[in-house]
Amino acid sequence: MTPESAAATLPGRGGGGTAGPALQIEGLSKQFDGNYALHPLDWEVKRGEVHALCGQNGSGKSTMIKCLAGYYRPDSGRVSLFGRELDLPVRNPAEHGIAVIHQDLGLAPEMTVLENIGVATGYGTRGFGWVRDRQEAKACREIAERLGIELPLNTLVADLSPAQRALVGLVRAVRALGDGHEGHLFILDEPTASLSHSEAAQVTSMMRSVADLGSSVIFVSHRLSEVLDDCDSVTVLRDGKRVLTRSTAGLTRSDLVADILGRRLTDYYPDPPERSGTTPAQLVLENVSGGVVKDLSVTVEKGEIVGFTGLAGMGHEELPLVLAGKLPRTGGTVTVDGTAVEPNRPRAAIAAGLALVPGNRHRDGVWLDASAAENVTLPSLGSFTRFGVATNWRKERSTAVDLVEESGAVPAQPHWPIRQFSGGNQQKIVLSKWLHLDPTVLLLDEPTQGVDAGASRQLLDRVADLAADGASVLVFSGDHEQLAAICHRVLVLHHGEVVAELPRSELSEEALLEACEQNVEVVA
Numbered sequence: 001m002t003p004e005s006a007a008a009t010l011p012g013r014g015g016g017g018t019a020g021p022a023l024q025i026e027g028l029s030k031q032f033d034g035n036y037a038l039h040p041l042d043w044e045v046k047r048g049e050v051h052a053l054c055g056q057n058g059s060g061k062s063t064m065i066k067c068l069a070g071y072y073r074p075d076s077g078r079v080s081l082f083g084r085e086l087d088l089p090v091r092n093p094a095e096h097g098i099a100v101i102h103q104d105l106g107l108a109p110e111m112t113v114l115e116n117i118g119v120a121t122g123y124g125t126r127g128f129g130w131v132r133d134r135q136e137a138k139a140c141r142e143i144a145e146r147l148g149i150e151l152p153l154n155t156l157v158a159d160l161s162p163a164q165r166a167l168v169g170l171v172r173a174v175r176a177l178g179d180g181h182e183g184h185l186f187i188l189d190e191p192t193a194s195l196s197h198s199e200a201a202q203v204t205s206m207m208r209s210v211a212d213l214g215s216s217v218i219f220v221s222h223r224l225s226e227v228l229d230d231c232d233s234v235t236v237l238r239d240g241k242r243v244l245t246r247s248t249a250g251l252t253r254s255d256l257v258a259d260i261l262g263r264r265l266t267d268y269y270p271d272p273p274e275r276s277g278t279t280p281a282q283l284v285l286e287n288v289s290g291g292v293v294k295d296l297s298v299t300v301e302k303g304e305i306v307g308f309t310g311l312a313g314m315g316h317e318e319l320p321l322v323l324a325g326k327l328p329r330t331g332g333t334v335t336v337d338g339t340a341v342e343p344n345r346p347r348a349a350i351a352a353g354l355a356l357v358p359g360n361r362h363r364d365g366v367w368l369d370a371s372a373a374e375n376v377t378l379p380s381l382g383s384f385t386r387f388g389v390a391t392n393w394r395k396e397r398s399t400a401v402d403l404v405e406e407s408g409a410v411p412a413q414p415h416w417p418i419r420q421f422s423g424g425n426q427q428k429i430v431l432s433k434w435l436h437l438d439p440t441v442l443l444l445d446e447p448t449q450g451v452d453a454g455a456s457r458q459l460l461d462r463v464a465d466l467a468a469d470g471a472s473v474l475v476f477s478g479d480h481e482q483l484a485a486i487c488h489r490v491l492v493l494h495h496g497e498v499v500a501e502l503p504r505s506e507l508s509e510e511a512l513l514e515a516c517e518q519n520v521e522v523v524a
């Protein structure tokens, strides 16, 4: 079916009328191995609204989305979209007007924006080459205009900012569903998780435009400011049950957190450990270059927590990879406790006491097919083997079980394949695996991306404890609120150079945002 014909037959665009909810779910449930990931639940999403879906890691959000996207067959329940009941499992959701946009977007970086959008409509597979190109470009421009955005159609996706890529993902979904927007359901699964707050604003404003044009949007996010500021309604899942659906008007952040966690959380972040005076230098970077990073010189003391931030592409994303030997270091020296770290060799960095908790846990952080236990002992396998042969598997097993328990991952099932854990619980396991090495320097790349407020606090407590015990901690992140709360100081990078340094006394979310965007303070 072509997008045009799909659009013509979309439910709700005439067929379902304009009354009633966009999405109506009754008694939907899903179990895995006899455990409910979703207890039988009812839920409604109104027409033309942006509706946030929140919950702790493991509360059932992804399971719900996967049931709506046809990835899972629910065990029970009925689903109606714009007044029409869908057969379950949902087959070919696009034909019913459902588009799911995942965090990784699935765009091909070596193709242009136009080609990426065109793939969704199959234009490249049909004849009349340039004629179809022109038609496709025209259709894309019309969608962009309606949504109030500009799309550089002939630019390679690789050259776009992360926020622009998210917009392309959304436009592609709109195009795939058909030219109109009425009667569609867009499900956005943490589209802003890896974006800075200013970039995320572009995505949330486009979400609003989509809803204003008559579609409904389900927005999954752990970022509560976006939920409260940019969504009309919110639903909270806890332990697979729907515990709240209400308008966001008048809802406070602390009440929302209490609904999500089932308890009050008074403090979201731990303070960094007290420091009296200076402590010995532990990590020294001298004129370090690599990727966009240029001639960076920084000294981090024992027990210090130092943040690095900047706008997308300014260097704070690449620096941890350069320091960990995963991206080429093209110049400069890195020393840990006076010993030089060989460049471009991840093993040398680990041996020198540097541990990187990567930002993209699916690509760099976990071995999805292995169990949680296997994952957690991976970097320390050397201590259980001799010449590559396991010598102490009993100890390895018991250590692994202890580490998974210590990580706070729920459920504490060391032998489950890690892919069965929710995203946030995978992140807890990744952190445990590196903390087990007792690193001298911990490099944290977006440490709590996709992690709920309660689990985030647990992770950050562990990090603060490590610093209190004398480790140097470097946090690379676009989350200014978090950096301002947990760091002793924060450096702002612009085109790979430090352009501002904010000490603890001057740290605030606003000050960091201003330094990133306006480059106001220039370090002498």
Ligand SMILES: Nc1ncnc2c1ncn2[C@@H]1O[C@H](COP(=O)(O)OP(=O)(O)OP(=O)(O)O)[C@@H](O)[C@H]1O
Pocket (backbone or CB within 6 Å): 032, 033, 036, 037, 055, 056, 057, 058, 059, 060, 061, 062, 063, 064, 410, 411, 419, 420, 421, 422, 423, 424, 425, 450
């Ligand atoms: N394929 C699976 N097999 C077994 N259990 C699963 C599977 N997928 C999810 N689960 C379990 O179902 C529960 C709900 O997981 P789900 O991924 O839906 O949570 P989530 O709310 O999306 O979490 P997160 O915010 O961390 O992504 C969890 O306990 C999880 O371990």
